[in-house]
Amino acid sequence: MIAFGCAVSESEAYFRYAGPGIRRAAEPDSVIFPYAAVGTIGRSYNLLLEAAAAHDGLEALVIVHPHTELADPELCTKVRAALADPDVAVLGCAGASGVHNIAWWDGEVSCGAVTHRYVEHGGGELPGFAWTTTHPAPAEVDIVDGFLMVLSPWAVRNVRFDEGLVLGHGFDLDYCLQVRAAGRKVATADLCVIQHRSLKVVSDLELWVEAHIAVARKWDGRMPDHPAGAVDWRRRARRAEAEREAARALAYAKRLAADARLEELERALTETTGTVSWRVTTPLRKLNKWRRSRLEAHAGAGP
Amino acid sequence: MIAFGSAITKPEVYRSCAEVGIRRAAEPDSVIFDLPSVGSIFQSYNALLDEAAKHENLEALVLVHQDAEIVDVDFCRTVRQALSDPDVGVVGCVGAIDVRTIAWWEGSVALASFLHRYDEHGGGDLTAFSWAWNEAPPYARTGEVDTLDGFLLVLSPWTVRNIRFDESLGLLHGYDFDFCLQVREAGRKVMTADFRAIHSHSLHPFTDPEHWIEAHIKVAEKWDGRMPGVGTAAGSWEERALRAEAERDAARVLSYSDALLLAARVAELEAVLAETTESISWRMTAPLRWLSRLRPAASDRKPRVRARALASAEPRAGR
Numbered sequence: 001m002i003a004f005g006c007a008v009s010e011s012e013a014y015f016r017y018a019g020p021g022i023r024r025a026a027e028p029d030s031v032i033f034p035y036a037a038v039g040t041i042g043r044s045y046n047l048l049l050e051a052a053a054a055h056d057g058l059e060a061l062v063i064v065h066p067h068t069e070l071a072d073p074e075l076c077t078k079v080r081a082a083l084a085d086p087d088v089a090v091l092g093c094a095g096a097s098g099v100h101n102i103a104w105w106d107g108e109v110s111c112g113a114v115t116h117r118y119v120e121h122g123g124g125e126l127p128g129f130a131w132t133t134t135h136p137a138p139a140e141v142d143i144v145d146g147f148l149m150v151l152s153p154w155a156v157r158n159v160r161f162d163e164g165l166v167l168g169h170g171f172d173l174d175y176c177l178q179v180r181a182a183g184r185k186v187a188t189a190d191l192c193v194i195q196h197r198s199l200k201v202v203s204d205l206e207l208w209v210e211a212h213i214a215v216a217r218k219w220d221g222r223m224p225d226h227p228a229g230a231v232d233w234r235r236r237a238r239r240a241e242a243e244r245e246a247a248r249a250l251a252y253a254k255r256l257a258a259d260a261r262l263e264e265l266e267r268a269l270t271e272t273t274g275t276v277s278w279r280v281t282t283p284l285r286k287l288n289k290w291r292r293s294r295l296e297a298h299a300g301a302g303p
Numbered sequence: 304m305i306a307f308g309s310a311i312t313k314p315e316v317y318r319s320c321a322e323v324g325i326r327r328a329a330e331p332d333s334v335i336f337d338l339p340s341v342g343s344i345f346q347s348y349n350a351l352l353d354e355a356a357k358h359e360n361l362e363a364l365v366l367v368h369q370d371a372e373i374v375d376v377d378f379c380r381t382v383r384q385a386l387s388d389p390d391v392g393v394v395g396c397v398g399a400i401d402v403r404t405i406a407w408w409e410g411s412v413a414l415a416s417f418l419h420r421y422d423e424h425g426g427g428d429l430t431a432f433s434w435a436w437n438e439a440p441p442y443a444r445t446g447e448v449d450t451l452d453g454f455l456l457v458l459s460p461w462t463v464r465n466i467r468f469d470e471s472l473g474l475l476h477g478y479d480f481d482f483c484l485q486v487r488e489a490g491r492k493v494m495t496a497d498f499r500a501i502h503s504h505s506l507h508p509f510t511d512p513e514h515w516i517e518a519h520i521k522v523a524e525k526w527d528g529r530m531p532g533v534g535t536a537a538g539s540w541e542e543r544a545l546r547a548e549a550e551r552d553a554a555r556v557l558s559y560s561d562a563l564l565l566a567a568r569v570a571e572l573e574a575v576l577a578e579t580t581e582s583i584s585w586r587m588t589a590p591l592r593w594l595s596r597l598r599p600a601a602s603d604r605k606p607r608v609r610a611r612a613l614a615s616a617e618p619r620a621g622r
Contacts, residue, residue: 101548101549101552102552103552103555103556105559106552106555116563118563118567120564120567121564121567121568121570121571122571122574124567124570124571126563126566126567130562130563130566131558131559131560131562131563132559199560199563199564199567200560200563201556201559201560201563202553202556202560205553205556205557208549208553208556209546209549209550209553210549212545212548212549212552212553213545213546213549216545216548216549217545231541233539233540233541233543233544234540236540236544236548237540237541237543237544237547238520238523238524239516239520240543240544240547240548240551241404241519241523241536241543241547242404242515242516242517242519242520242523243512243516243547243548243551244547244548244550244551244554245404245405245406245409245519246509246512246515246516246519247551247552247554247555247558248406248409248554249406249408249508249509249512249515250507250508250512250554250558251554251555251557251558251561252508253506253507253508254558254561254562255558255561256421256429256506257423257424257506257507258561258562258564258565260421260423260424260425260427260506261424261565261569262565262568262569262572263424263427264424264425265569265572265573265576266572267425268576269572269575269576269579272576272579272580272585273579275588275591275592275595276591276595277584277585277588277591277592277595278579278584278585278588280588280591281584281585281587281588284583284584285582285584288583
C-alpha cells in the first residue's frame with residue numbers, strides 16, 4: 001500500500017493543490033494522512049511517519065507539501081519501480097548531487113517533469129527551477145526537494161526528521177544526509193508535479209540564513225564530498241566573505257540588467273500604444289471587447 | 304598646473320569618453336598623459352604618477368578611467384578648492400564611510416555624483432543618488448570619507464610623490480580602496496568634492512568574479528589590524544565563515560528570485576505586446592504607420608539619452 005501524507009499548514013492550499021493531486025495519484029487501497037501541522041516541520045513530518053509506520057502493508061509514504069500538486073496518474077507505478085532497488089530509501093521529483101549546504105540547487109540539479117505555477121504578474125508557469133540548469137531524472141542524488149518526498153518503508157521506520165532544526169529550512173537536506181549516512185540511496189524519479197509557489201525562491205532570507213548556519217554546524221565535516229579533517233577557518237572565512245560580496249554585487253547587477261530589459265519592453269509597448277493609429281482605433285477595440293464579453297456570457301449561460 | 308592621466312586599453316573608448324571630458328575640464332596649461340596601459344591598472348597608474356611627479360608646478364593629477372567623462376566645465380576650480388586644505392591627499396566624486404572591504408558600496412555611501420551609462424537592452428542611463436542635488440537623499444554630502452570609487456581620482460602633489468598603487472594586489476580590483484587606505488594611514492584625508500562624471504560601462508561588474516574575490520582576500524589580509532574595521536568582523540573565524548557562506552548563498556537566492564520575476568514580467572509584457580500587434584485594428588492601420596515612418600525618425604531629431612545627461616552638466620549649486 002502506498003500512503004500519502006501532508007502536514008496541512010494552510011487548509012486552502014491543501015484543498016486547491018495537494019488534496020486534488022493526491023486523489024489523482026492514489027490507488028483504491030491508499031491511505032491518506034492529511035494531518036494538521038504541529039510545531040516544526042520535523043515534528044509534523046515525524047507524525048506522518050509514525051502513522052504510516054503502523055501499516056504492515058506499507059510500500060511507500062509520499063509526503064506532499066500543501067502547495068504541491070501531483071499531476072502524475074502513474075505516480076504509484078513509478079514509485080514502485082524506483083523503490084524496487086532496496087537500497088533506495090528516499091525519492092523525489094527534484095534533487096541534486098554535489099550539495100554542500102541547504103542551497104542544494106547550487107549543486108547538479110536533477111529534475112522530473114516539474115512545473116512552477118505562479119500568480120504574480122497575471123499568473124503563469126515556468127519550468128521547475130528555471131533559474132538553474134537541470135538534468136533529467138532519474139539520478140542518484142545527495143538530496144531531494146522537500147516539496148515532495150517519497151520514503152521507503154525502511155526510511156519510514158528507521159530515520160526521523162530532526163525536530164531540533166526549528167527554522168523550517170534544511171529539513172529535507174538533513175533527512176537525506178541521515179539516510180545516506182545510514183548507507184541508503186536518495187534518488188530522483190521522473191514524476192510529474194506542479195509546484196504552486198511564489199516567484200520568490202525563499203520568502204524570508206534572514207531566517208533562511210540562520211537555518212543555513214544551523215545545518216552547516218550540524219553536518220560540518222560530514223557533508224558528502226567534503227573531506228573530514230582540520231579546517232582552516234580563517235582561510236574559509238576570508239573566502240566566504242569575498243564570495244558573499246561578489247554574489248551581492250552580481251545580484252545587484254542582474255537586477256539592473258533586468259530593469260533595463262523591462263524598460264526596453266515597456267518602451268516598445270508605449271511606442272506601440274502611443275501611435276495615432278492605435279488611438280484612432282480605440283473605439284473599435286472597445287466594441288470588440290464588448291462583443292466578446294457578450295459572446296462569452298451567452299456561451300456560459302448553459303442550456 | 305592640473306594634469307590629467309588615463310591608462311588606455313581601448314583607444315576608441317578613450318576618445319569617446321575620457322578625452323571628451325578632459326578637453327571640457329582642462330585648462331590651457333594642463334598636461335594630459337594619455338598613455339597606453341602597461342599591464343595592470345596598478346602598474347599603469349604608477350607610471351602616470353611617475354610622469355606627473357616630474358612636473359614641479361603640479362597642483363593635482365586627475366586619474367580618469369578611459370570610459371569616464373568629466374562633465375563639469377568648472378572642474379579645475381572645484382579641484383583647487385578641495386585641495387586647498389594641505390591635509391587632503393585624494394579627492395573623488397563617489398565615496399563612502401565605514402568601508403571594510405573592496406566592496407566599498409557595502410559601506411555607507413555619502414556621495415555618488417555620477418551617471419552610469421550602459422549599452423545593453425537598447426542602452427540607457429542610471430543616475431546615481433547625488434547626480435542632481437535637488438533629488439539627492441538626506442545623507443548625500445561632500446566631505447571626508449574612507450574610500451573613493453577609483454574611476455575618477457584627483458591626487459594632491461604630495462600623494463603623487465609619496466604614495467604608490469600596490470602592484471602585488473592583482474590586475475584591477477581593489478586598487479582604489481587600498482590606495483585610499485595608504486593615504487589615510489599616512490595621515491592624509493580622503494575627500495569627496497562636488498564634481499560629476501559619466502561612467503560608461505556594462506551593467507555587469509565583472510565577467511569572472513574570481514579575480515575580484517582574490518583581490519578582496521588580499522586586501523583584507525593586508526589591512527587586518529592596520530586600519531580599524533578593515534578585514535575584521537564579529538565572531539570567531541568559524542562563525543564568520545559559516546555566516547558568510549550562508550549570506551553568500553542568500554545573495555544568490557535573491558538573484559534567482561529576480562530571474563524568475565523577470566521571466567514572469569517579460570512573459571506578461573510580451574503577451575500584451577503580441578496581443579496589441581496581432582489585433583485587427585493594428586493590422587488595419589499598418590498603412591498609416593508606414594506613412595509615418597517616411598517622416599524623419601524621432602531618434603534622428605533628438606538623441607534622447609545624451610541630451611538629457613549633458614543638459615544637466617552645467618555648474619550647479621552645491622550643498
